[in-house]
Amino acid sequence: xxxxxxxxxxxxxxxxxxxxxxxxxxxxxxxxxxxxxxxxxxxxxxxxxxxxxxxxxxxxxxxxxxxxxxxxxxxxxxxxxxxxxxxxxxxxxxxxxxxxxxxxxxxxxxxxxxxxxxxxxxxxxxxxxxxxxxxxxxxxxxxxxxxxxxxxxxxxxxxxxxxxxxxxxxxxxxxxxxxxxxxxxxxxxxxxxxxxxxxxxxxxxxxxxxxxxxxxxxxxxxxxxxxxxxxxxxxxxxxxxxxxxxxxxxxxxxxxxxxxxxxxxxxxxxx
Amino acid sequence: xxxxxxxxxxxxxxxxxxxxxxxxxxxxxxxxxxxxxxxxxxxxxxxxxxxxxxxxxxxxxxxxxxxxxxxxxxxxxxxxxxxxxxxxxxxxxxxxxxxxxxxxxxxxxxxxxxxxxxxxxxxxxxxxxxxxxxxxxxxxxxxxxxxxxxxxxxxxxxxxxxxxxxxxxxxxxxxxxxxxxxxxxxxxxxxxxxxxxxxxxxxxxxxxxxxxxxxxxxxxxxxxxxxxxxxxxxxxxxxxxxxxxxxxxxxxxxxxxxxxxxxxxxxxxxxxxxxxxxxxxxxxxxxxxxxxxxxxxxxxxxxxxxxxxxxxxxxxxxxxxxxxxxx
Numbered sequence: 001x002x003x004x005x006x007x008x009x010x011x012x013x014x015x016x017x018x019x020x021x022x023x024x025x026x027x028x029x030x031x032x033x034x035x036x037x038x039x040x041x042x043x044x045x046x047x048x049x050x051x052x053x054x055x056x057x058x059x060x061x062x063x064x065x066x067x068x069x070x071x072x073x074x075x076x077x078x079x080x081x082x083x084x085x086x087x088x089x090x091x092x093x094x095x096x097x098x099x100x101x102x103x104x105x106x107x108x109x110x111x112x113x114x115x116x117x118x119x120x121x122x123x124x125x126x127x128x129x130x131x132x133x134x135x136x137x138x139x140x141x142x143x144x145x146x147x148x149x150x151x152x153x154x155x156x157x158x159x160x161x162x163x164x165x166x167x168x169x170x171x172x173x174x175x176x177x178x179x180x181x182x183x184x185x186x187x188x189x190x191x192x193x194x195x196x197x198x199x200x201x202x203x204x205x206x207x208x209x210x211x212x213x214x215x216x217x218x219x220x221x222x223x224x225x226x227x228x229x230x231x232x233x234x235x236x237x238x239x240x241x242x243x244x245x246x247x248x249x250x251x252x253x254x255x256x257x258x259x260x261x262x263x264x265x266x267x268x269x270x271x
Numbered sequence: 272x273x274x275x276x277x278x279x280x281x282x283x284x285x286x287x288x289x290x291x292x293x294x295x296x297x298x299x300x301x302x303x304x305x306x307x308x309x310x311x312x313x314x315x316x317x318x319x320x321x322x323x324x325x326x327x328x329x330x331x332x333x334x335x336x337x338x339x340x341x342x343x344x345x346x347x348x349x350x351x352x353x354x355x356x357x358x359x360x361x362x363x364x365x366x367x368x369x370x371x372x373x374x375x376x377x378x379x380x381x382x383x384x385x386x387x388x389x390x391x392x393x394x395x396x397x398x399x400x401x402x403x404x405x406x407x408x409x410x411x412x413x414x415x416x417x418x419x420x421x422x423x424x425x426x427x428x429x430x431x432x433x434x435x436x437x438x439x440x441x442x443x444x445x446x447x448x449x450x451x452x453x454x455x456x457x458x459x460x461x462x463x464x465x466x467x468x469x470x471x472x473x474x475x476x477x478x479x480x481x482x483x484x485x486x487x488x489x490x491x492x493x494x495x496x497x498x499x500x501x502x503x504x505x506x507x508x509x510x511x512x513x514x515x516x517x518x519x520x521x522x523x524x525x526x527x528x529x530x531x532x533x534x535x536x537x538x539x540x541x542x543x544x545x546x547x548x549x550x551x552x553x554x555x556x557x558x559x560x561x562x563x564x565x566x567x568x569x570x571x572x573x574x575x576x577x578x579x580x581x582x583x584x585x586x587x588x589x590x591x592x593x594x595x596x597x598x
Contacts, residue, residue: 007388007391008391010388010391011388011389011391013388014384014385014388014389015385015388015389018374018377018381018385021376021377021381022374022375022376022377025376025377025417097367097369097370097371100332100337100367100370101367101370101371101372103335103336103337103356104335104336104337104360104363104365104372105357105360105372105389105390106357106358106360106361106389106390106391107357107389108357264339264353265339266337266338266339267285267338268328268329268332268337268338
């Protein structure tokens with residue numbers, strides 16, 4: 001099946017190329033969007049800087065430390081939003097018949113939808129997010145070890161997978177309930193905002209639910225602790241900082257299962 | 272194995288929420304397809320007709336793996352459509368009249384090239400099939416035009432090509448002629464007739480246009496409210512519902528008494544007795560014509576095919592017969 005697999009990869013690459021040609025067909029608007037899309041991520045970082053204008057510490061973390069948390073969150077969210085974010089447009093795919101069209105082709109439905117609607121205009125945002133991450137890590141005074149060097153690469157990848165899983169899992173709700181956009185947004189964008197700060201700034205049931213119930217603490221907070229060499233003020237052991245890839249794999253498996261069940265409930269449209 | 276499609280007790284239910292009060296809503300389960308049994312052999316050309324909401328599209332979507340049946344069994348090319356969707360996709364072609372397989376912003380030619388990669392078709396095979404479609408469907412004039420700028424007729428010809436480039440064993444067409452002008456409609460019908468005449472490709476098409484069926488399909492399945500109300504040839508349909516071919520004879524001068532012909536009852540006398548219309552029951556055209564020619568001088572004779580629309584309209588809404596009698 002080696003040839004079959006290569007053929008499948010070539011097919012996906014062809015879909016990606018077609019999407020690139022389609023999007024760049026409108027040059028000016030593409031260029032404008034490239035610039036405009038940096039805005040949202042820049043705003044996340046600015047918010048943190050403004051906060052530190054009025055306080056010296058946030059939940060027990062300094063500005064440089066907090067920037068590692070927000071940098072990881074921003075970089076991963078922007079990348080996941082680029083790669084998977086458009087899956088929230090399922091109701092539109094249903095209405096235009098794109099979902100029917102991809103289902104009668106010999107490729108996976110989810111990768112086809114992602115590639116055929118890949119918002120290349122958001123590339124600028126992902127690049128900006130990466131720049132924030134690199135800057136934050138470089139200026140945080142990290143005591144480098146081989147382990148931390150590995151984590152600095154692995155943590156953003158795990159976070160991308162985690163955010164991507166949240167996008168896919170929440171999007172599948174619209175197979176049952178078309179008007180589910182707001183619920184999905186509260187988890188995806190809410191999750192991004194939650195992971196922009198150390199979880200110590202939140203309290204009570206809200207922290208318990210988002211940080212550990214849904215697993216958002218593993219996206220940026222715990223990896224940041226491991227990189228900075230700080231003990232968790234909430235008392236979790238140090239190895240938790242390394243749990244991010246495992247949590248991401250579990251999240252991806254759950255999201256894939258939700259997708260598979262969801263697509264069987266797909267109702268299509270009248271004609 | 273020559274059976275391409277087998278469906279047994281196929282059923283698809285949808286849950287709808289009906290408003291019963293200001294806020295209150297009731298959940299109702301409606302069966303779009305209600306116990307469908309169907310067997311289609313290789314090379315058949317099957318026409319699937321029914322009023323809006325009869326479950327035609329839903330059935331096709333269950334055959335192609337888009338929708339999961341609520342109950343019943345279905346095999347297409349020996350595969351289970353939903354569970355083996357990607358394997359089945361390589362062996363079937365699908366044209367949804369109101370959906371597109373083409374890339375909107377790219378030239379038509381690019382869509383064909385992309386589909387070659389998607390279906391992993393060897394370049395030589397792809398080129399040969401594309402050449403044939405270009406000739407038969409006259410695509411050359413608009414191959415380099417972005418799909419969004421094509422007319423509906425041009426786009427439909429593109430869709431047909433797109434569905435055939437991987438050499439499918441079964442071609443499913445959902446309303447392939449809807450909204451087309453007369454010329455495009457003829458082009459599409461002619462192409463499908465040619466495709467079906469080789470006997471390699473099985474064709475299943477849904478339509479509202481009975482002319483599609485008369486031109487293309489020897490077998491006609493009429494569905495209403497999710498059930499099959501007729502399955503057989505068009506001739507069977509006429510036989511079953513008593514519709515007859517008519518002989519319309521125009522005479523030079525009216526007869527005092529229209530002749531009584533065995534096996535062909537008189538249906539109508541028009542134009543002051545100069546036009547006689549006989550229905551062909553057991554008699555043939557020749558017997559009726561020679562019977563008339565013996566007693567009158569004929570100006571013109573025409574044989575009129577029965578109006579299938581009328582027959583089908585009578586089928587819709589009528590209670591389904593317990594069993595469809597074999598011809």
